[in-house]
Amino acid sequence: MNKIKYQTPTGMHDVFGKEQVFYDKVEETAKKLAEFYAFQRITTPILEDQELFIRSVGEGTDIVEKEMFTLKTKGKDLLVLRPEGTAPVFRAYIENGMQSFSQPVKLWYYGPFFRYERPQAGRYRQFWQIGFEFVGDKAPVYDAQTILIAHNLLKDIGFKNIVVSINSIGCEECRKDYKKALNSFLKNKKDLICADCKKRAEKNILRVLDCKNPKCQQVLSEAPQIVDYLCPECKDHFKHVLEYLEEVSIPYRLDPFLVRGLDYYSKTVFEIGFSETDKEEALGSLAGGGRYDSLGKALKSDDIPGVGFSMGVERIIALMKLKNIKYKEKKKESIFIVQVGELARKKTLKIIEELRSQKINVSEAISKESMKLQLTKANKLAINIVLIIGQREALNNTVIIKNMETGKQSIVEQENIVKEIKKRIK
Numbered sequence: 036m037n038k039i040k041y042q043t044p045t046g047m048h049d050v051f052g053k054e055q056v057f058y059d060k061v062e063e064t065a066k067k068l069a070e071f072y073a074f075q076r077i078t079t080p081i082l083e084d085q086e087l088f089i090r091s092v093g094e095g096t097d098i099v100e101k102e103m104f105t106l107k108t109k110g111k112d113l114l115v116l117r118p119e120g121t122a123p124v125f126r127a128y129i130e131n132g133m134q135s136f137s138q139p140v141k142l143w144y145y146g147p148f149f150r151y152e153r154p155q156a157g158r159y160r161q162f163w164q165i166g167f168e169f170v171g172d173k174a175p176v177y178d179a180q181t182i183l184i185a186h187n188l189l190k191d192i193g194f195k196n197i198v199v200s201i202n203s204i205g206c207e208e209c210r211k212d213y214k215k216a217l218n219s220f221l222k223n224k225k226d227l228i229c230a231d232c233k234k235r236a237e238k239n240i241l242r243v244l245d246c247k248n249p250k251c252q253q254v255l256s257e258a259p260q261i262v263d264y265l266c267p268e269c270k271d272h273f274k275h276v277l278e279y280l281e282e283v284s285i286p287y288r289l290d291p292f293l294v295r296g297l298d299y300y301s302k303t304v305f306e307i308g309f310s311e312t313d314k315e316e317a318l319g320s321l322a323g324g325g326r327y328d329s330l331g332k333a334l335k336s337d338d339i340p341g342v343g344f345s346m347g348v349e350r351i352i353a354l355m356k357l358k359n360i361k362y363k364e365k366k367k368e369s370i371f372i373v374q375v376g377e378l379a380r381k382k383t384l385k386i387i388e389e390l391r392s393q394k395i396n397v398s399e400a401i402s403k404e405s406m407k408l409q410l411t412k413a414n415k416l417a418i419n420i421v422l423i424i425g426q427r428e429a430l431n432n433t434v435i436i437k438n439m440e441t442g443k444q445s446i447v448e449q450e451n452i453v454k455e456i457k458k459r460i461k
Protein backbone atom coordinates (compact mmCIF):
# COMPACT_ATOMS: atom_id res chain seq x y z
CA MET A 36 0.00 0.00 0.00
CA ASN A 37 1.27 3.50 -0.85
CA LYS A 38 1.97 5.92 1.95
CA ILE A 39 -0.73 8.54 2.47
CA LYS A 40 0.10 12.04 1.16
CA TYR A 41 0.24 14.49 4.06
CA GLN A 42 -1.02 17.40 2.00
CA THR A 43 -4.17 19.52 2.02
CA PRO A 44 -6.26 19.46 -1.19
CA THR A 45 -5.20 22.04 -3.82
CA GLY A 46 -6.21 25.58 -2.92
CA MET A 47 -7.01 24.70 0.71
CA HIS A 48 -4.91 25.26 3.81
CA ASP A 49 -4.61 24.50 7.51
CA VAL A 50 -5.06 27.37 9.90
CA PHE A 51 -3.35 27.19 13.29
CA GLY A 52 -0.96 29.00 15.63
CA LYS A 53 -0.21 32.63 14.73
CA GLU A 54 -2.33 32.37 11.58
CA GLN A 55 -5.35 31.29 13.63
CA VAL A 56 -4.86 34.38 15.82
CA PHE A 57 -5.32 36.56 12.71
CA TYR A 58 -8.56 34.76 11.82
CA ASP A 59 -9.84 35.03 15.39
CA LYS A 60 -9.10 38.74 15.53
CA VAL A 61 -10.84 39.48 12.23
CA GLU A 62 -13.88 37.51 13.43
CA GLU A 63 -13.83 39.37 16.76
CA THR A 64 -13.77 42.76 15.01
CA ALA A 65 -16.74 41.74 12.85
CA LYS A 66 -18.61 40.47 15.89
CA LYS A 67 -18.19 43.77 17.72
CA LEU A 68 -19.53 45.71 14.73
CA ALA A 69 -22.43 43.29 14.33
CA GLU A 70 -23.37 43.83 17.96
CA PHE A 71 -23.22 47.59 17.55
CA TYR A 72 -25.41 47.62 14.41
CA ALA A 73 -27.76 44.97 15.90
CA PHE A 74 -27.08 42.17 13.38
CA GLN A 75 -27.95 38.62 14.43
CA ARG A 76 -25.48 35.89 13.58
CA ILE A 77 -26.68 33.16 11.24
CA THR A 78 -24.99 29.85 10.47
CA THR A 79 -26.33 28.02 7.44
CA PRO A 80 -25.26 24.53 6.29
CA ILE A 81 -22.05 24.12 4.29
CA LEU A 82 -24.06 22.16 1.69
CA GLU A 83 -27.04 23.55 -0.20
CA ASP A 84 -29.19 22.37 -3.06
CA GLN A 85 -27.44 23.02 -6.40
CA GLU A 86 -30.57 24.69 -7.78
CA LEU A 87 -30.33 27.49 -5.21
CA PHE A 88 -27.11 28.81 -6.74
CA ILE A 89 -28.02 28.11 -10.37
CA ARG A 90 -31.13 30.27 -10.00
CA SER A 91 -29.68 33.02 -7.83
CA VAL A 92 -26.04 33.50 -8.83
CA GLY A 93 -27.06 32.71 -12.40
CA GLU A 94 -26.34 30.18 -15.11
CA GLY A 95 -23.89 32.20 -17.21
CA THR A 96 -21.66 33.16 -14.27
CA ASP A 97 -18.16 31.82 -13.55
CA ILE A 98 -19.32 30.52 -10.16
CA VAL A 99 -22.09 28.36 -11.60
CA GLU A 100 -20.35 27.42 -14.85
CA LYS A 101 -16.92 26.52 -13.53
CA GLU A 102 -16.48 26.89 -9.81
CA MET A 103 -19.01 24.81 -7.88
CA PHE A 104 -17.97 21.70 -5.96
CA THR A 105 -20.96 19.50 -6.66
CA LEU A 106 -21.72 16.13 -5.12
CA LYS A 107 -24.43 13.56 -5.55
CA THR A 108 -25.83 12.02 -2.36
CA LYS A 109 -26.79 8.35 -2.11
CA GLY A 110 -30.37 9.56 -2.47
CA LYS A 111 -29.29 11.20 -5.79
CA ASP A 112 -29.72 14.80 -4.59
CA LEU A 113 -27.32 17.28 -6.15
CA LEU A 114 -25.72 19.34 -3.42
CA VAL A 115 -22.93 21.92 -3.62
CA LEU A 116 -20.37 23.20 -1.15
CA ARG A 117 -21.67 26.75 -0.80
CA PRO A 118 -19.72 29.16 -3.06
CA GLU A 119 -21.22 32.28 -1.44
CA GLY A 120 -23.49 33.32 1.43
CA THR A 121 -26.24 35.61 0.15
CA ALA A 122 -28.42 32.94 -1.49
CA PRO A 123 -28.26 30.63 1.59
CA VAL A 124 -29.17 33.54 3.89
CA PHE A 125 -32.06 34.42 1.60
CA ARG A 126 -33.20 30.78 1.59
CA ALA A 127 -33.02 30.71 5.39
CA TYR A 128 -35.02 33.96 5.60
CA ILE A 129 -37.88 32.42 3.58
CA GLU A 130 -37.66 28.95 5.10
CA ASN A 131 -37.78 30.29 8.65
CA GLY A 132 -40.63 32.74 8.04
CA MET A 133 -38.52 35.83 8.74
CA GLN A 134 -40.94 37.89 6.62
CA SER A 135 -43.03 38.12 9.78
CA PHE A 136 -40.13 39.66 11.75
CA SER A 137 -39.59 43.40 11.93
CA GLN A 138 -37.96 44.43 8.63
CA PRO A 139 -35.22 44.62 7.57
CA VAL A 140 -33.88 41.45 9.16
CA LYS A 141 -30.21 42.09 9.80
CA LEU A 142 -28.07 38.97 9.59
CA TRP A 143 -24.31 38.42 9.61
CA TYR A 144 -22.17 35.32 9.02
CA TYR A 145 -18.61 34.11 9.20
CA GLY A 146 -17.53 30.81 7.75
CA PRO A 147 -15.86 28.78 4.98
CA PHE A 148 -16.91 28.99 1.32
CA PHE A 149 -15.75 26.95 -1.66
CA ARG A 150 -14.99 27.78 -5.29
CA TYR A 151 -13.16 25.54 -7.72
CA GLU A 152 -10.82 28.25 -9.00
CA ARG A 153 -7.23 28.20 -10.19
CA PRO A 154 -5.37 28.88 -6.94
CA GLN A 155 -3.24 32.05 -6.93
CA ALA A 156 -2.52 34.98 -4.61
CA GLY A 157 -5.74 35.85 -2.76
CA ARG A 158 -7.70 33.11 -4.53
CA TYR A 159 -8.34 29.80 -2.81
CA ARG A 160 -10.68 26.87 -3.20
CA GLN A 161 -11.68 27.07 0.43
CA PHE A 162 -11.75 30.58 1.84
CA TRP A 163 -13.50 32.40 4.67
CA GLN A 164 -15.99 35.19 4.32
CA ILE A 165 -17.60 37.65 6.68
CA GLY A 166 -20.97 38.80 5.39
CA PHE A 167 -23.64 41.29 6.47
CA GLU A 168 -27.12 41.28 4.90
CA PHE A 169 -30.13 43.58 5.32
CA VAL A 170 -33.07 41.51 4.08
CA GLY A 171 -36.59 42.88 3.53
CA ASP A 172 -36.18 46.61 2.93
CA LYS A 173 -35.61 48.58 -0.24
CA ALA A 174 -34.65 51.96 1.25
CA PRO A 175 -31.39 53.38 -0.19
CA VAL A 176 -30.23 54.29 3.30
CA TYR A 177 -29.45 50.59 3.83
CA ASP A 178 -27.25 50.49 0.73
CA ALA A 179 -25.25 53.32 2.30
CA GLN A 180 -25.18 51.66 5.70
CA THR A 181 -23.97 48.40 4.11
CA ILE A 182 -21.02 50.24 2.58
CA LEU A 183 -20.45 52.11 5.83
CA ILE A 184 -20.26 48.87 7.83
CA ALA A 185 -17.84 47.28 5.34
CA HIS A 186 -15.74 50.43 5.45
CA ASN A 187 -15.79 50.54 9.26
CA LEU A 188 -14.84 46.89 9.49
CA LEU A 189 -11.72 47.49 7.41
CA LYS A 190 -10.96 50.67 9.35
CA ASP A 191 -11.33 48.88 12.71
CA ILE A 192 -8.95 46.19 11.48
CA GLY A 193 -6.42 48.97 10.90
CA PHE A 194 -6.54 49.76 7.16
CA LYS A 195 -6.25 53.27 5.81
CA ASN A 196 -6.87 54.66 2.31
CA ILE A 197 -9.77 52.33 1.62
CA VAL A 198 -11.25 52.80 -1.85
CA VAL A 199 -14.96 52.19 -2.44
CA SER A 200 -15.88 51.73 -6.11
CA ILE A 201 -19.59 52.07 -6.77
CA ASN A 202 -22.03 51.84 -9.64
CA SER A 203 -25.72 51.30 -10.26
CA ILE A 204 -26.77 48.59 -12.69
CA GLY A 205 -30.44 49.61 -12.46
CA CYS A 206 -33.41 47.28 -12.46
CA GLU A 207 -34.38 44.70 -15.10
CA GLU A 208 -36.27 47.37 -17.04
CA CYS A 209 -33.43 49.87 -17.39
CA ARG A 210 -30.99 47.07 -18.10
CA LYS A 211 -33.02 46.00 -21.14
CA ASP A 212 -32.36 49.32 -22.92
CA TYR A 213 -28.77 49.41 -21.81
CA LYS A 214 -28.08 45.87 -23.04
CA LYS A 215 -29.44 46.85 -26.44
CA ALA A 216 -27.16 49.92 -26.55
CA LEU A 217 -24.12 47.89 -25.49
CA ASN A 218 -24.93 45.23 -28.04
CA SER A 219 -25.04 47.69 -30.90
CA PHE A 220 -21.83 49.33 -29.63
CA LEU A 221 -20.02 45.97 -29.68
CA LYS A 222 -21.50 44.85 -32.99
CA ASN A 223 -18.59 45.95 -35.18
CA LYS A 224 -15.97 45.40 -32.51
CA LYS A 225 -16.20 41.63 -31.98
CA ASP A 226 -12.74 41.14 -33.51
CA LEU A 227 -11.22 43.54 -31.02
CA ILE A 228 -12.39 41.79 -27.84
CA CYS A 229 -11.06 38.58 -26.23
CA ALA A 230 -12.54 35.13 -26.87
CA ASP A 231 -14.19 35.04 -23.41
CA CYS A 232 -15.87 38.38 -24.05
CA LYS A 233 -17.18 37.16 -27.40
CA LYS A 234 -18.96 34.39 -25.49
CA ARG A 235 -20.07 36.80 -22.76
CA ALA A 236 -21.52 39.15 -25.39
CA GLU A 237 -23.79 36.30 -26.47
CA LYS A 238 -24.74 34.94 -23.06
CA ASN A 239 -24.53 37.73 -20.50
CA ILE A 240 -23.43 40.92 -22.16
CA LEU A 241 -23.00 42.97 -18.96
CA ARG A 242 -20.13 40.70 -17.94
CA VAL A 243 -18.08 42.08 -20.83
CA LEU A 244 -17.81 45.28 -18.81
CA ASP A 245 -15.67 43.85 -16.04
CA CYS A 246 -13.22 41.97 -18.25
CA LYS A 247 -9.68 42.63 -17.01
CA ASN A 248 -8.06 42.15 -20.45
CA PRO A 249 -6.42 45.49 -21.41
CA LYS A 250 -7.53 45.04 -25.04
CA CYS A 251 -11.17 44.78 -24.00
CA GLN A 252 -10.82 47.63 -21.51
CA GLN A 253 -9.50 49.83 -24.32
CA VAL A 254 -12.52 49.02 -26.49
CA LEU A 255 -14.92 49.53 -23.59
CA SER A 256 -13.58 52.93 -22.60
CA GLU A 257 -15.84 54.33 -25.34
CA ALA A 258 -18.86 52.15 -24.47
CA PRO A 259 -22.19 53.62 -23.34
CA GLN A 260 -22.53 53.87 -19.56
CA ILE A 261 -25.34 52.21 -17.68
CA VAL A 262 -25.97 55.20 -15.37
CA ASP A 263 -27.18 57.12 -18.44
CA TYR A 264 -29.91 54.47 -18.94
CA LEU A 265 -31.33 54.36 -15.40
CA CYS A 266 -35.09 54.76 -15.02
CA PRO A 267 -36.27 57.63 -12.74
CA GLU A 268 -36.71 55.31 -9.72
CA CYS A 269 -33.24 53.73 -10.05
CA LYS A 270 -31.65 57.12 -10.68
CA ASP A 271 -33.29 58.58 -7.58
CA HIS A 272 -32.24 55.56 -5.50
CA PHE A 273 -28.61 55.91 -6.60
CA LYS A 274 -28.62 59.65 -5.95
CA HIS A 275 -29.78 59.02 -2.39
CA VAL A 276 -27.13 56.37 -1.77
CA LEU A 277 -24.38 58.75 -2.89
CA GLU A 278 -25.79 61.58 -0.78
CA TYR A 279 -25.86 59.37 2.33
CA LEU A 280 -22.26 58.30 1.69
CA GLU A 281 -21.24 61.94 1.43
CA GLU A 282 -23.07 62.70 4.68
CA VAL A 283 -20.96 60.13 6.57
CA SER A 284 -17.78 61.11 4.66
CA ILE A 285 -17.17 57.78 2.95
CA PRO A 286 -14.94 58.51 -0.04
CA TYR A 287 -16.14 56.69 -3.16
CA ARG A 288 -15.15 56.41 -6.79
CA LEU A 289 -17.85 56.06 -9.45
CA ASP A 290 -16.97 53.11 -11.65
CA PRO A 291 -19.35 52.97 -14.63
CA PHE A 292 -18.09 49.50 -15.61
CA LEU A 293 -18.49 47.77 -12.26
CA VAL A 294 -21.13 45.04 -12.68
CA ARG A 295 -19.98 42.20 -10.34
CA GLY A 296 -19.88 38.54 -11.27
CA LEU A 297 -23.19 37.40 -9.79
CA ASP A 298 -26.56 37.74 -11.51
CA TYR A 299 -28.73 38.60 -8.53
CA TYR A 300 -27.74 42.25 -8.30
CA SER A 301 -29.86 45.24 -9.18
CA LYS A 302 -29.36 48.96 -8.53
CA THR A 303 -26.31 49.56 -6.26
CA VAL A 304 -23.18 47.45 -6.69
CA PHE A 305 -19.85 48.13 -5.02
CA GLU A 306 -16.40 46.75 -4.30
CA ILE A 307 -13.82 47.79 -1.75
CA GLY A 308 -10.08 47.48 -2.17
CA PHE A 309 -6.84 49.37 -2.52
CA SER A 310 -5.14 50.38 -5.68
CA GLU A 311 -1.87 51.59 -4.34
CA THR A 312 0.54 48.88 -5.43
CA ASP A 313 0.47 45.96 -7.86
CA LYS A 314 0.85 43.52 -4.99
CA GLU A 315 -2.32 44.85 -3.36
CA GLU A 316 -4.19 44.87 -6.61
CA ALA A 317 -3.10 41.32 -7.40
CA LEU A 318 -5.01 40.13 -4.33
CA GLY A 319 -8.27 41.36 -5.85
CA SER A 320 -11.07 43.16 -4.07
CA LEU A 321 -11.36 42.83 -0.31
CA ALA A 322 -15.12 43.13 -0.23
CA GLY A 323 -17.99 43.15 -2.66
CA GLY A 324 -21.71 43.56 -2.46
CA GLY A 325 -24.81 45.32 -3.55
CA ARG A 326 -28.57 45.29 -3.70
CA TYR A 327 -30.40 42.13 -4.75
CA ASP A 328 -34.06 43.14 -5.07
CA SER A 329 -34.76 40.62 -7.82
CA LEU A 330 -33.27 37.61 -6.02
CA GLY A 331 -36.69 36.66 -4.64
CA LYS A 332 -38.15 36.63 -8.14
CA ALA A 333 -35.25 34.53 -9.47
CA LEU A 334 -35.99 31.98 -6.74
CA LYS A 335 -39.70 32.06 -7.58
CA SER A 336 -40.76 33.47 -4.23
CA ASP A 337 -42.12 36.85 -3.17
CA ASP A 338 -40.46 40.08 -4.13
CA ILE A 339 -38.15 40.60 -1.19
CA PRO A 340 -35.54 43.32 -1.42
CA GLY A 341 -32.14 43.09 0.20
CA VAL A 342 -28.66 44.54 0.28
CA GLY A 343 -25.39 43.32 1.74
CA PHE A 344 -21.71 42.67 1.37
CA SER A 345 -19.12 40.03 2.05
CA MET A 346 -15.43 40.17 2.65
CA GLY A 347 -12.68 37.60 2.08
CA VAL A 348 -10.79 36.87 5.28
CA GLU A 349 -7.65 35.45 3.54
CA ARG A 350 -7.32 38.64 1.50
CA ILE A 351 -7.74 40.78 4.61
CA ILE A 352 -5.02 38.81 6.42
CA ALA A 353 -2.67 38.90 3.41
CA LEU A 354 -3.06 42.68 3.27
CA MET A 355 -2.60 43.04 7.01
CA LYS A 356 0.74 41.28 6.61
CA LEU A 357 1.66 43.33 3.54
CA LYS A 358 0.89 46.55 5.36
CA ASN A 359 2.40 45.36 8.61
CA ILE A 360 -0.82 45.79 10.58
CA LYS A 361 -0.50 44.06 13.91
CA TYR A 362 -3.14 43.50 16.48
CA LYS A 363 -2.05 44.67 19.90
CA GLU A 364 -1.98 41.51 21.97
CA LYS A 365 -3.49 42.14 25.35
CA LYS A 366 -1.11 40.27 27.62
CA LYS A 367 -3.16 38.15 29.94
CA GLU A 368 -1.84 37.77 33.46
CA SER A 369 -1.10 34.09 33.79
CA ILE A 370 0.56 31.69 36.18
CA PHE A 371 2.49 28.44 35.70
CA ILE A 372 2.22 25.41 37.95
CA VAL A 373 5.17 23.05 38.47
CA GLN A 374 4.85 19.67 40.17
CA VAL A 375 7.32 16.99 41.22
CA GLY A 376 6.13 13.45 42.03
CA GLU A 377 2.88 11.54 41.62
CA LEU A 378 1.11 12.95 44.70
CA ALA A 379 2.00 16.51 43.62
CA ARG A 380 0.61 15.77 40.15
CA LYS A 381 -2.74 14.72 41.65
CA LYS A 382 -2.91 17.87 43.77
CA THR A 383 -1.92 19.98 40.75
CA LEU A 384 -4.74 18.54 38.69
CA LYS A 385 -7.17 19.68 41.39
CA ILE A 386 -5.61 23.13 41.85
CA ILE A 387 -5.82 23.80 38.08
CA GLU A 388 -9.57 23.23 38.27
CA GLU A 389 -9.93 25.52 41.29
CA LEU A 390 -8.07 28.29 39.45
CA ARG A 391 -10.07 27.73 36.26
CA SER A 392 -13.34 28.09 38.16
CA GLN A 393 -12.08 31.50 39.33
CA LYS A 394 -11.14 32.47 35.73
CA ILE A 395 -7.42 32.53 36.51
CA ASN A 396 -5.26 31.50 33.53
CA VAL A 397 -2.90 28.70 34.35
CA SER A 398 -0.32 26.92 32.20
CA GLU A 399 1.43 23.64 33.00
CA ALA A 400 3.52 20.76 31.72
CA ILE A 401 1.74 18.21 33.86
CA SER A 402 3.20 15.06 32.27
CA LYS A 403 6.80 16.18 32.87
CA GLU A 404 8.92 14.95 35.80
CA SER A 405 11.85 17.35 35.66
CA MET A 406 11.48 20.62 37.56
CA LYS A 407 14.15 22.24 35.37
CA LEU A 408 12.24 21.41 32.21
CA GLN A 409 9.01 22.81 33.62
CA LEU A 410 10.68 26.04 34.75
CA THR A 411 12.21 26.45 31.28
CA LYS A 412 8.74 26.28 29.78
CA ALA A 413 7.44 28.88 32.27
CA ASN A 414 10.36 31.10 31.27
CA LYS A 415 9.61 30.69 27.58
CA LEU A 416 6.01 31.74 28.21
CA ALA A 417 7.35 34.79 30.08
CA ILE A 418 5.16 33.93 33.07
CA ASN A 419 5.90 35.87 36.19
CA ILE A 420 4.18 33.85 38.91
CA VAL A 421 5.08 30.18 39.28
CA LEU A 422 3.51 27.75 41.75
CA ILE A 423 5.68 24.83 42.82
CA ILE A 424 4.41 21.67 44.49
CA GLY A 425 7.31 19.37 45.34
CA GLN A 426 7.10 16.12 47.27
CA ARG A 427 7.28 17.92 50.61
CA GLU A 428 4.59 20.46 49.70
CA ALA A 429 2.34 17.69 48.42
CA LEU A 430 2.62 15.90 51.77
CA ASN A 431 2.00 18.93 53.99
CA ASN A 432 -0.62 20.57 51.73
CA THR A 433 1.35 23.68 50.89
CA VAL A 434 2.43 25.45 47.70
CA ILE A 435 5.48 27.58 46.96
CA ILE A 436 4.61 30.81 45.13
CA LYS A 437 7.63 32.16 43.30
CA ASN A 438 7.90 35.57 41.64
CA MET A 439 10.17 34.91 38.68
CA GLU A 440 11.14 38.56 38.29
CA THR A 441 12.32 39.20 41.85
CA GLY A 442 13.13 35.59 42.72
CA LYS A 443 11.15 36.07 45.97
CA GLN A 444 9.19 33.05 47.15
CA SER A 445 6.68 32.28 49.89
CA ILE A 446 4.91 29.17 51.15
CA VAL A 447 1.10 29.18 51.47
CA GLU A 448 -1.53 26.60 52.41
CA GLN A 449 -3.09 24.84 49.40
CA GLU A 450 -6.58 25.73 50.58
CA ASN A 451 -5.68 29.44 50.42
CA ILE A 452 -4.17 29.29 46.96
CA VAL A 453 -6.93 31.13 45.07
CA LYS A 454 -6.98 33.96 47.62
CA GLU A 455 -3.18 34.29 47.56
CA ILE A 456 -3.01 34.32 43.74
CA LYS A 457 -5.75 36.93 43.49
CA LYS A 458 -3.75 39.17 45.84
CA ARG A 459 -0.78 38.92 43.50
CA ILE A 460 -2.40 39.33 40.10
CA LYS A 461 -5.12 41.86 40.92
Ligand code: HAM
Pocket residue numbers: 118119120121122150152157158159160161162163164166167168320321322323324325326327342343344345346347348349350
Ligand atom coordinates in the same frame (compact mmCIF):
# COMPACT_ATOMS: atom_id res chain seq x y z
P1 HAM B 1 -17.93 37.98 -4.14
O1 HAM B 1 -17.41 39.24 -4.72
O2 HAM B 1 -18.04 36.81 -5.02
O3 HAM B 1 -19.34 38.34 -3.50
O4 HAM B 1 -17.02 37.60 -2.89
C1 HAM B 1 -16.83 38.52 -1.83
C2 HAM B 1 -15.39 38.48 -1.36
O5 HAM B 1 -14.98 37.14 -1.07
C3 HAM B 1 -14.37 38.97 -2.40
O6 HAM B 1 -14.28 40.37 -2.41
C4 HAM B 1 -13.11 38.31 -1.89
O7 HAM B 1 -12.51 39.07 -0.84
C5 HAM B 1 -13.60 36.99 -1.31
N1 HAM B 1 -13.36 35.88 -2.25
C6 HAM B 1 -14.12 35.51 -3.30
N2 HAM B 1 -13.59 34.43 -3.92
C7 HAM B 1 -12.46 34.10 -3.22
C8 HAM B 1 -11.47 33.09 -3.35
N3 HAM B 1 -11.55 32.16 -4.29
N4 HAM B 1 -10.46 33.07 -2.46
C9 HAM B 1 -10.37 34.00 -1.49
N5 HAM B 1 -11.29 34.97 -1.31
C10 HAM B 1 -12.32 35.04 -2.16
C11 HAM B 1 -20.14 37.46 -2.83
O8 HAM B 1 -19.79 36.37 -2.47
C12 HAM B 1 -21.50 38.03 -2.50
N6 HAM B 1 -22.25 37.01 -1.74
C13 HAM B 1 -21.38 39.32 -1.72
C14 HAM B 1 -22.67 39.88 -1.28
C15 HAM B 1 -23.22 39.79 -0.05
N7 HAM B 1 -23.53 40.55 -2.03
C16 HAM B 1 -24.58 40.88 -1.33
N8 HAM B 1 -24.41 40.41 -0.12
